[in-house]
Amino acid sequence: MKLNLKxxxxxxxxxxxxxxxxxGSELSSASSGVEVREPEAATGFTDKTAVTAQDYMVAAANxxxxxAGYQVLKxxxxxxxxxxxxxxMLGLTEPQSSGIGGGAFILYWHAEDKKLYSIxxxxxxxxxxxxxxxxxxxxxxxxxxxxxxxGRSVGTPGxxxxxxxxxxxxxxxxxSVLFDDAIELAExxxxxxxxxxxxxxxEINPGVKKMPAASAYFFPDGEPLAAGERLKNPDYADSLQLxxxxxxxxxxxxxxxxxxxxxxxxxxxxxxxxxxxxLANYQAKLREPVCDDYRQYRVCGxxxxxxxxxxxxxxxxxxxxxxxxxxPVNGLEATHLFSQASRLAFADRNQWIADPDFVDVPVTAxxxxxxxxxxxxxxxxxxxxxxxxxxxxxxxxxxxxxYELPNTSHISIVDADGNVVSMxxxxxxxxxxxxxxxxxxLNNQLTDFSLVPxxxxxxIANRVEPGxxxxxxxxxxxxxxxxxxxxxxxxxxxxxxxxxxYVTQTLVGLLDWNLxxxxxxxxxxxxxRNDYTSLExxxxxxxxxxxxxxxxxxxxxxxxxxxLHGISLMPDGSLVxxxxxxxxxxxxxx
Numbered sequence: 059m060k061l062n063l064k065x066x067x068x069x070x071x072x073x074x075x076x077x078x079x080x081x082g083s084e085l086s087s088a089s090s091g092v093e094v095r096e097p098e099a100a101t102g103f104t105d106k107t108a109v110t111a112q113d114y115m116v117a118a119a120n121x122x123x124x125x126a127g128y129q130v131l132k133x134x135x136x137x138x139x140x141x142x143x144x145x146x147m148l149g150l151t152e153p154q155s156s157g158i159g160g161g162a163f164i165l166y167w168h169a170e171d172k173k174l175y176s177i178x179x180x181x182x183x184x185x186x187x188x189x190x191x192x193x194x195x196x197x198x199x200x201x202x203x204x205x206x207x208x209g210r211s212v213g214t215p216g217x218x219x220x221x222x223x224x225x226x227x228x229x230x231x232x233x234s235v236l237f238d239d240a241i242e243l244a245e246x247x248x249x250x251x252x253x254x255x256x257x258x259x260x261e262i263n264p265g266v267k268k269m270p271a272a273s274a275y276f277f278p279d280g281e282p283l284a285a286g287e288r289l290k291n292p293d294y295a296d297s298l299q300l301x302x303x304x305x306x307x308x309x310x311x312x313x314x315x316x317x318x319x320x321x322x323x324x325x326x327x328x329x330x331x332x333x334x335x336x337l338a339n340y341q342a343k344l345r346e347p348v349c350d351d352y353r354q355y356r357v358c359g360x361x362x363x364x365x366x367x368x369x370x371x372x373x374x375x376x377x378x379x380x381x382x383x384x385x386p387v388n389g390l391e392a393t394h395l396f397s398q399a400s401r402l403a404f405a406d407r408n409q410w411i412a413d414p415d416f417v418d419v420p421v422t423a424x425x426x427x428x429x430x431x432x433x434x435x436x437x438x439x440x441x442x443x444x445x446x447x448x449x450x451x452x453x454x455x456x457x458x459x460x461y462e463l464p465n466t467s468h469i470s471i472v473d474a475d476g477n478v479v480s481m482x483x484x485x486x487x488x489x490x491x492x493x494x495x496x497x498x499x500l501n502n503q504l505t506d507f508s509l510v511p512x513x514x515x516x517x518i519a520n521r522v523e524p525g526x527x528x529x530x531x532x533x534x535x536x537x538x539x540x541x542x543x544x545x546x547x548x549x550x551x552x553x554x555x556x557x558x559x560y561v562t563q564t565l566v567g568l569l570d571w572n573l574x575x576x577x578x579x580x581x582x583x584x585x586x587r588n589d590y591t592s593l594e595x596x597x598x599x600x601x602x603x604x605x606x607x608x609x610x611x612x613x614x615x616x617x618x619x620x621x622l623h624g625i626s627l628m629p630d631g632s633l634v635x636x637x638x639x640x641x642x643x644x645x646x647x648x
């Protein structure tokens with residue numbers, strides 16, 4: 059870890075507005091090789107090997123959470139039951155990444171019906187929000203840190219309504235028992251992990267120290283939490299106890315809801331507009347997954363308002379026009395082609411993808427084979443530079459300005475009946491808005507909207523509107539066989555807008571290069587969000603920097619801190635799981 063990362067992050071808090079940047083673009087420090095707006099910064103690389111089991115398995119971002127999910131599966135619970143237990147524990151032990159104050163996208167494979175479902179538990183803008191939510195008196199958007207911290211950035215949390223919807227349909231164990239382990243550990247205290255301690259000490263989100271409740275929790279006696287320190291959270295235990303006893307309604311109305319609204323509306327920094335009515339009216343939605351063929355596989359993801367599934371499928375659709383399986387794993391040509399395919403897909407993403415309840419997203423046209431072949435034909439030996447959206451697609455929107463930050467957590471689960479969960483869950487930036495209520499952090503997901511509503515005279519699709527869901531890059535993914543009758547892989551990752559590249563590259567490793575799940579996760583990363591080509595520092599892929607520069611790429615060798623978790627269902631009935639060596643996640647099963 060570079061010693062100047064903290065300095066760079068603090069300096070950026072005072073940087074000028076990024077009004078000229080497209081969605082997902084980030085500043086970097088050329089001298090340090092570190093992305094200075096990576097709020098879940100790298101905290102080390104630990105070699106991990108694939109885990110094999112026969113009956114059930116859970117892969118998640120923290121050992122306590124994995125153990126909680128494992129115990130539910132061992133007791134006969136369903137994959138959804140286990141996901142609830144895992145999430146409750148993550149909100150305690152990995153609070154910077156996800157929690158009940160945030161949202162999620164859930165893919166669920168029902169083994170008996172051989173059907174894939176998706177649940178949209180994304181946050182919504184308060185009904186009092188307007189297109190000008192983030193604009194100052196001169197119509198200018200704020201600096202990114204001013205947009206993130208405080209109540210203004212908080213959307214109506216959707217996570218618990220999404221889990222409730224899933225549990226009502228596919229749960230086996232009683233809702234009330236699924237929170238027991240998290241409640242007990244919150245009361246007794248858990249050992250702060252090295253990763254959490256490092257992220258607190260680095261002050262990756264300055265709001266943590268500025269906001270009273272968060273500061274008191276993460277900086278007791280004015281000092282940052284230390285690794286190994288026992289941390290108790292009785293407020294979170296009380297919140298979970300109410301939710302366990304009364305269901306999700308306990309969160310969306312009553313004392314917890316009142317605490318949330320009070321914390322948001324009376325935030326000492328940037329008070330927000332969230333109301334009790336916003337909470338009471340929130341609904342999670344069943345949506346159709348987006349699926350497309352890739353080689354001899356059927357790849358499925360989350361549709362809009364997430365851009366993750368559609369942009370992953372577009373990238374794969376472009377790559378299908380090349381014989382990727384004939385190229386060396388992570389070789390120079392593969393890295394070049396991947397970066398160019400991603401450029402093209404991100405150009406379309408930034409133009410068209412937003413909440414489908416508010417805008418017309420041309421999903422079918424974006425996945426048309428002929429269209430993607432035309433896009434692939436634009437790729438040459440040299441870097442193409444800034445890609446433009448496909449000219450034939452309608453409606454016409456403009457590119458936007460949004461700060462989607464690299465936080466989040468992913469959970470993959472297979473239960474004894476063969477049901478599968480692939481769930482990506484987030485509070486957005488590391489430590490979210492830093493507004494804390496009831497022992498948990500609240501999201502800053504409203505910064506995933508474009509902070510400016512118009513480009514010239516043309517509306518931006520992903521602008522703020524009352525009740526609207528901001529675009530996301532979360533990409534929970536399920537790979538089926540060609541007939542759509544059997545799950546082969548379930549995976550996903552955190553990483554802001556880089557999630558799409560992390561997941562897509564892992565899919566290429568699995569499907570083109572026949573790597574096992576852990577090998578595919580371990581590959582050195584390449585990303586390009588239609589800006590520059592990033593190569594993962596310290597990995598062999600970074601050796602391509604000079605050859606790519608000679609082909610016209612702007613190359614940055616930096617930490618690329620994914621958090622991939624995946625499970626493969628093998629032909630012999632066994633399960634093979636992988637956890638990202640870049641974080642502290644694990645895999646466990648029987």
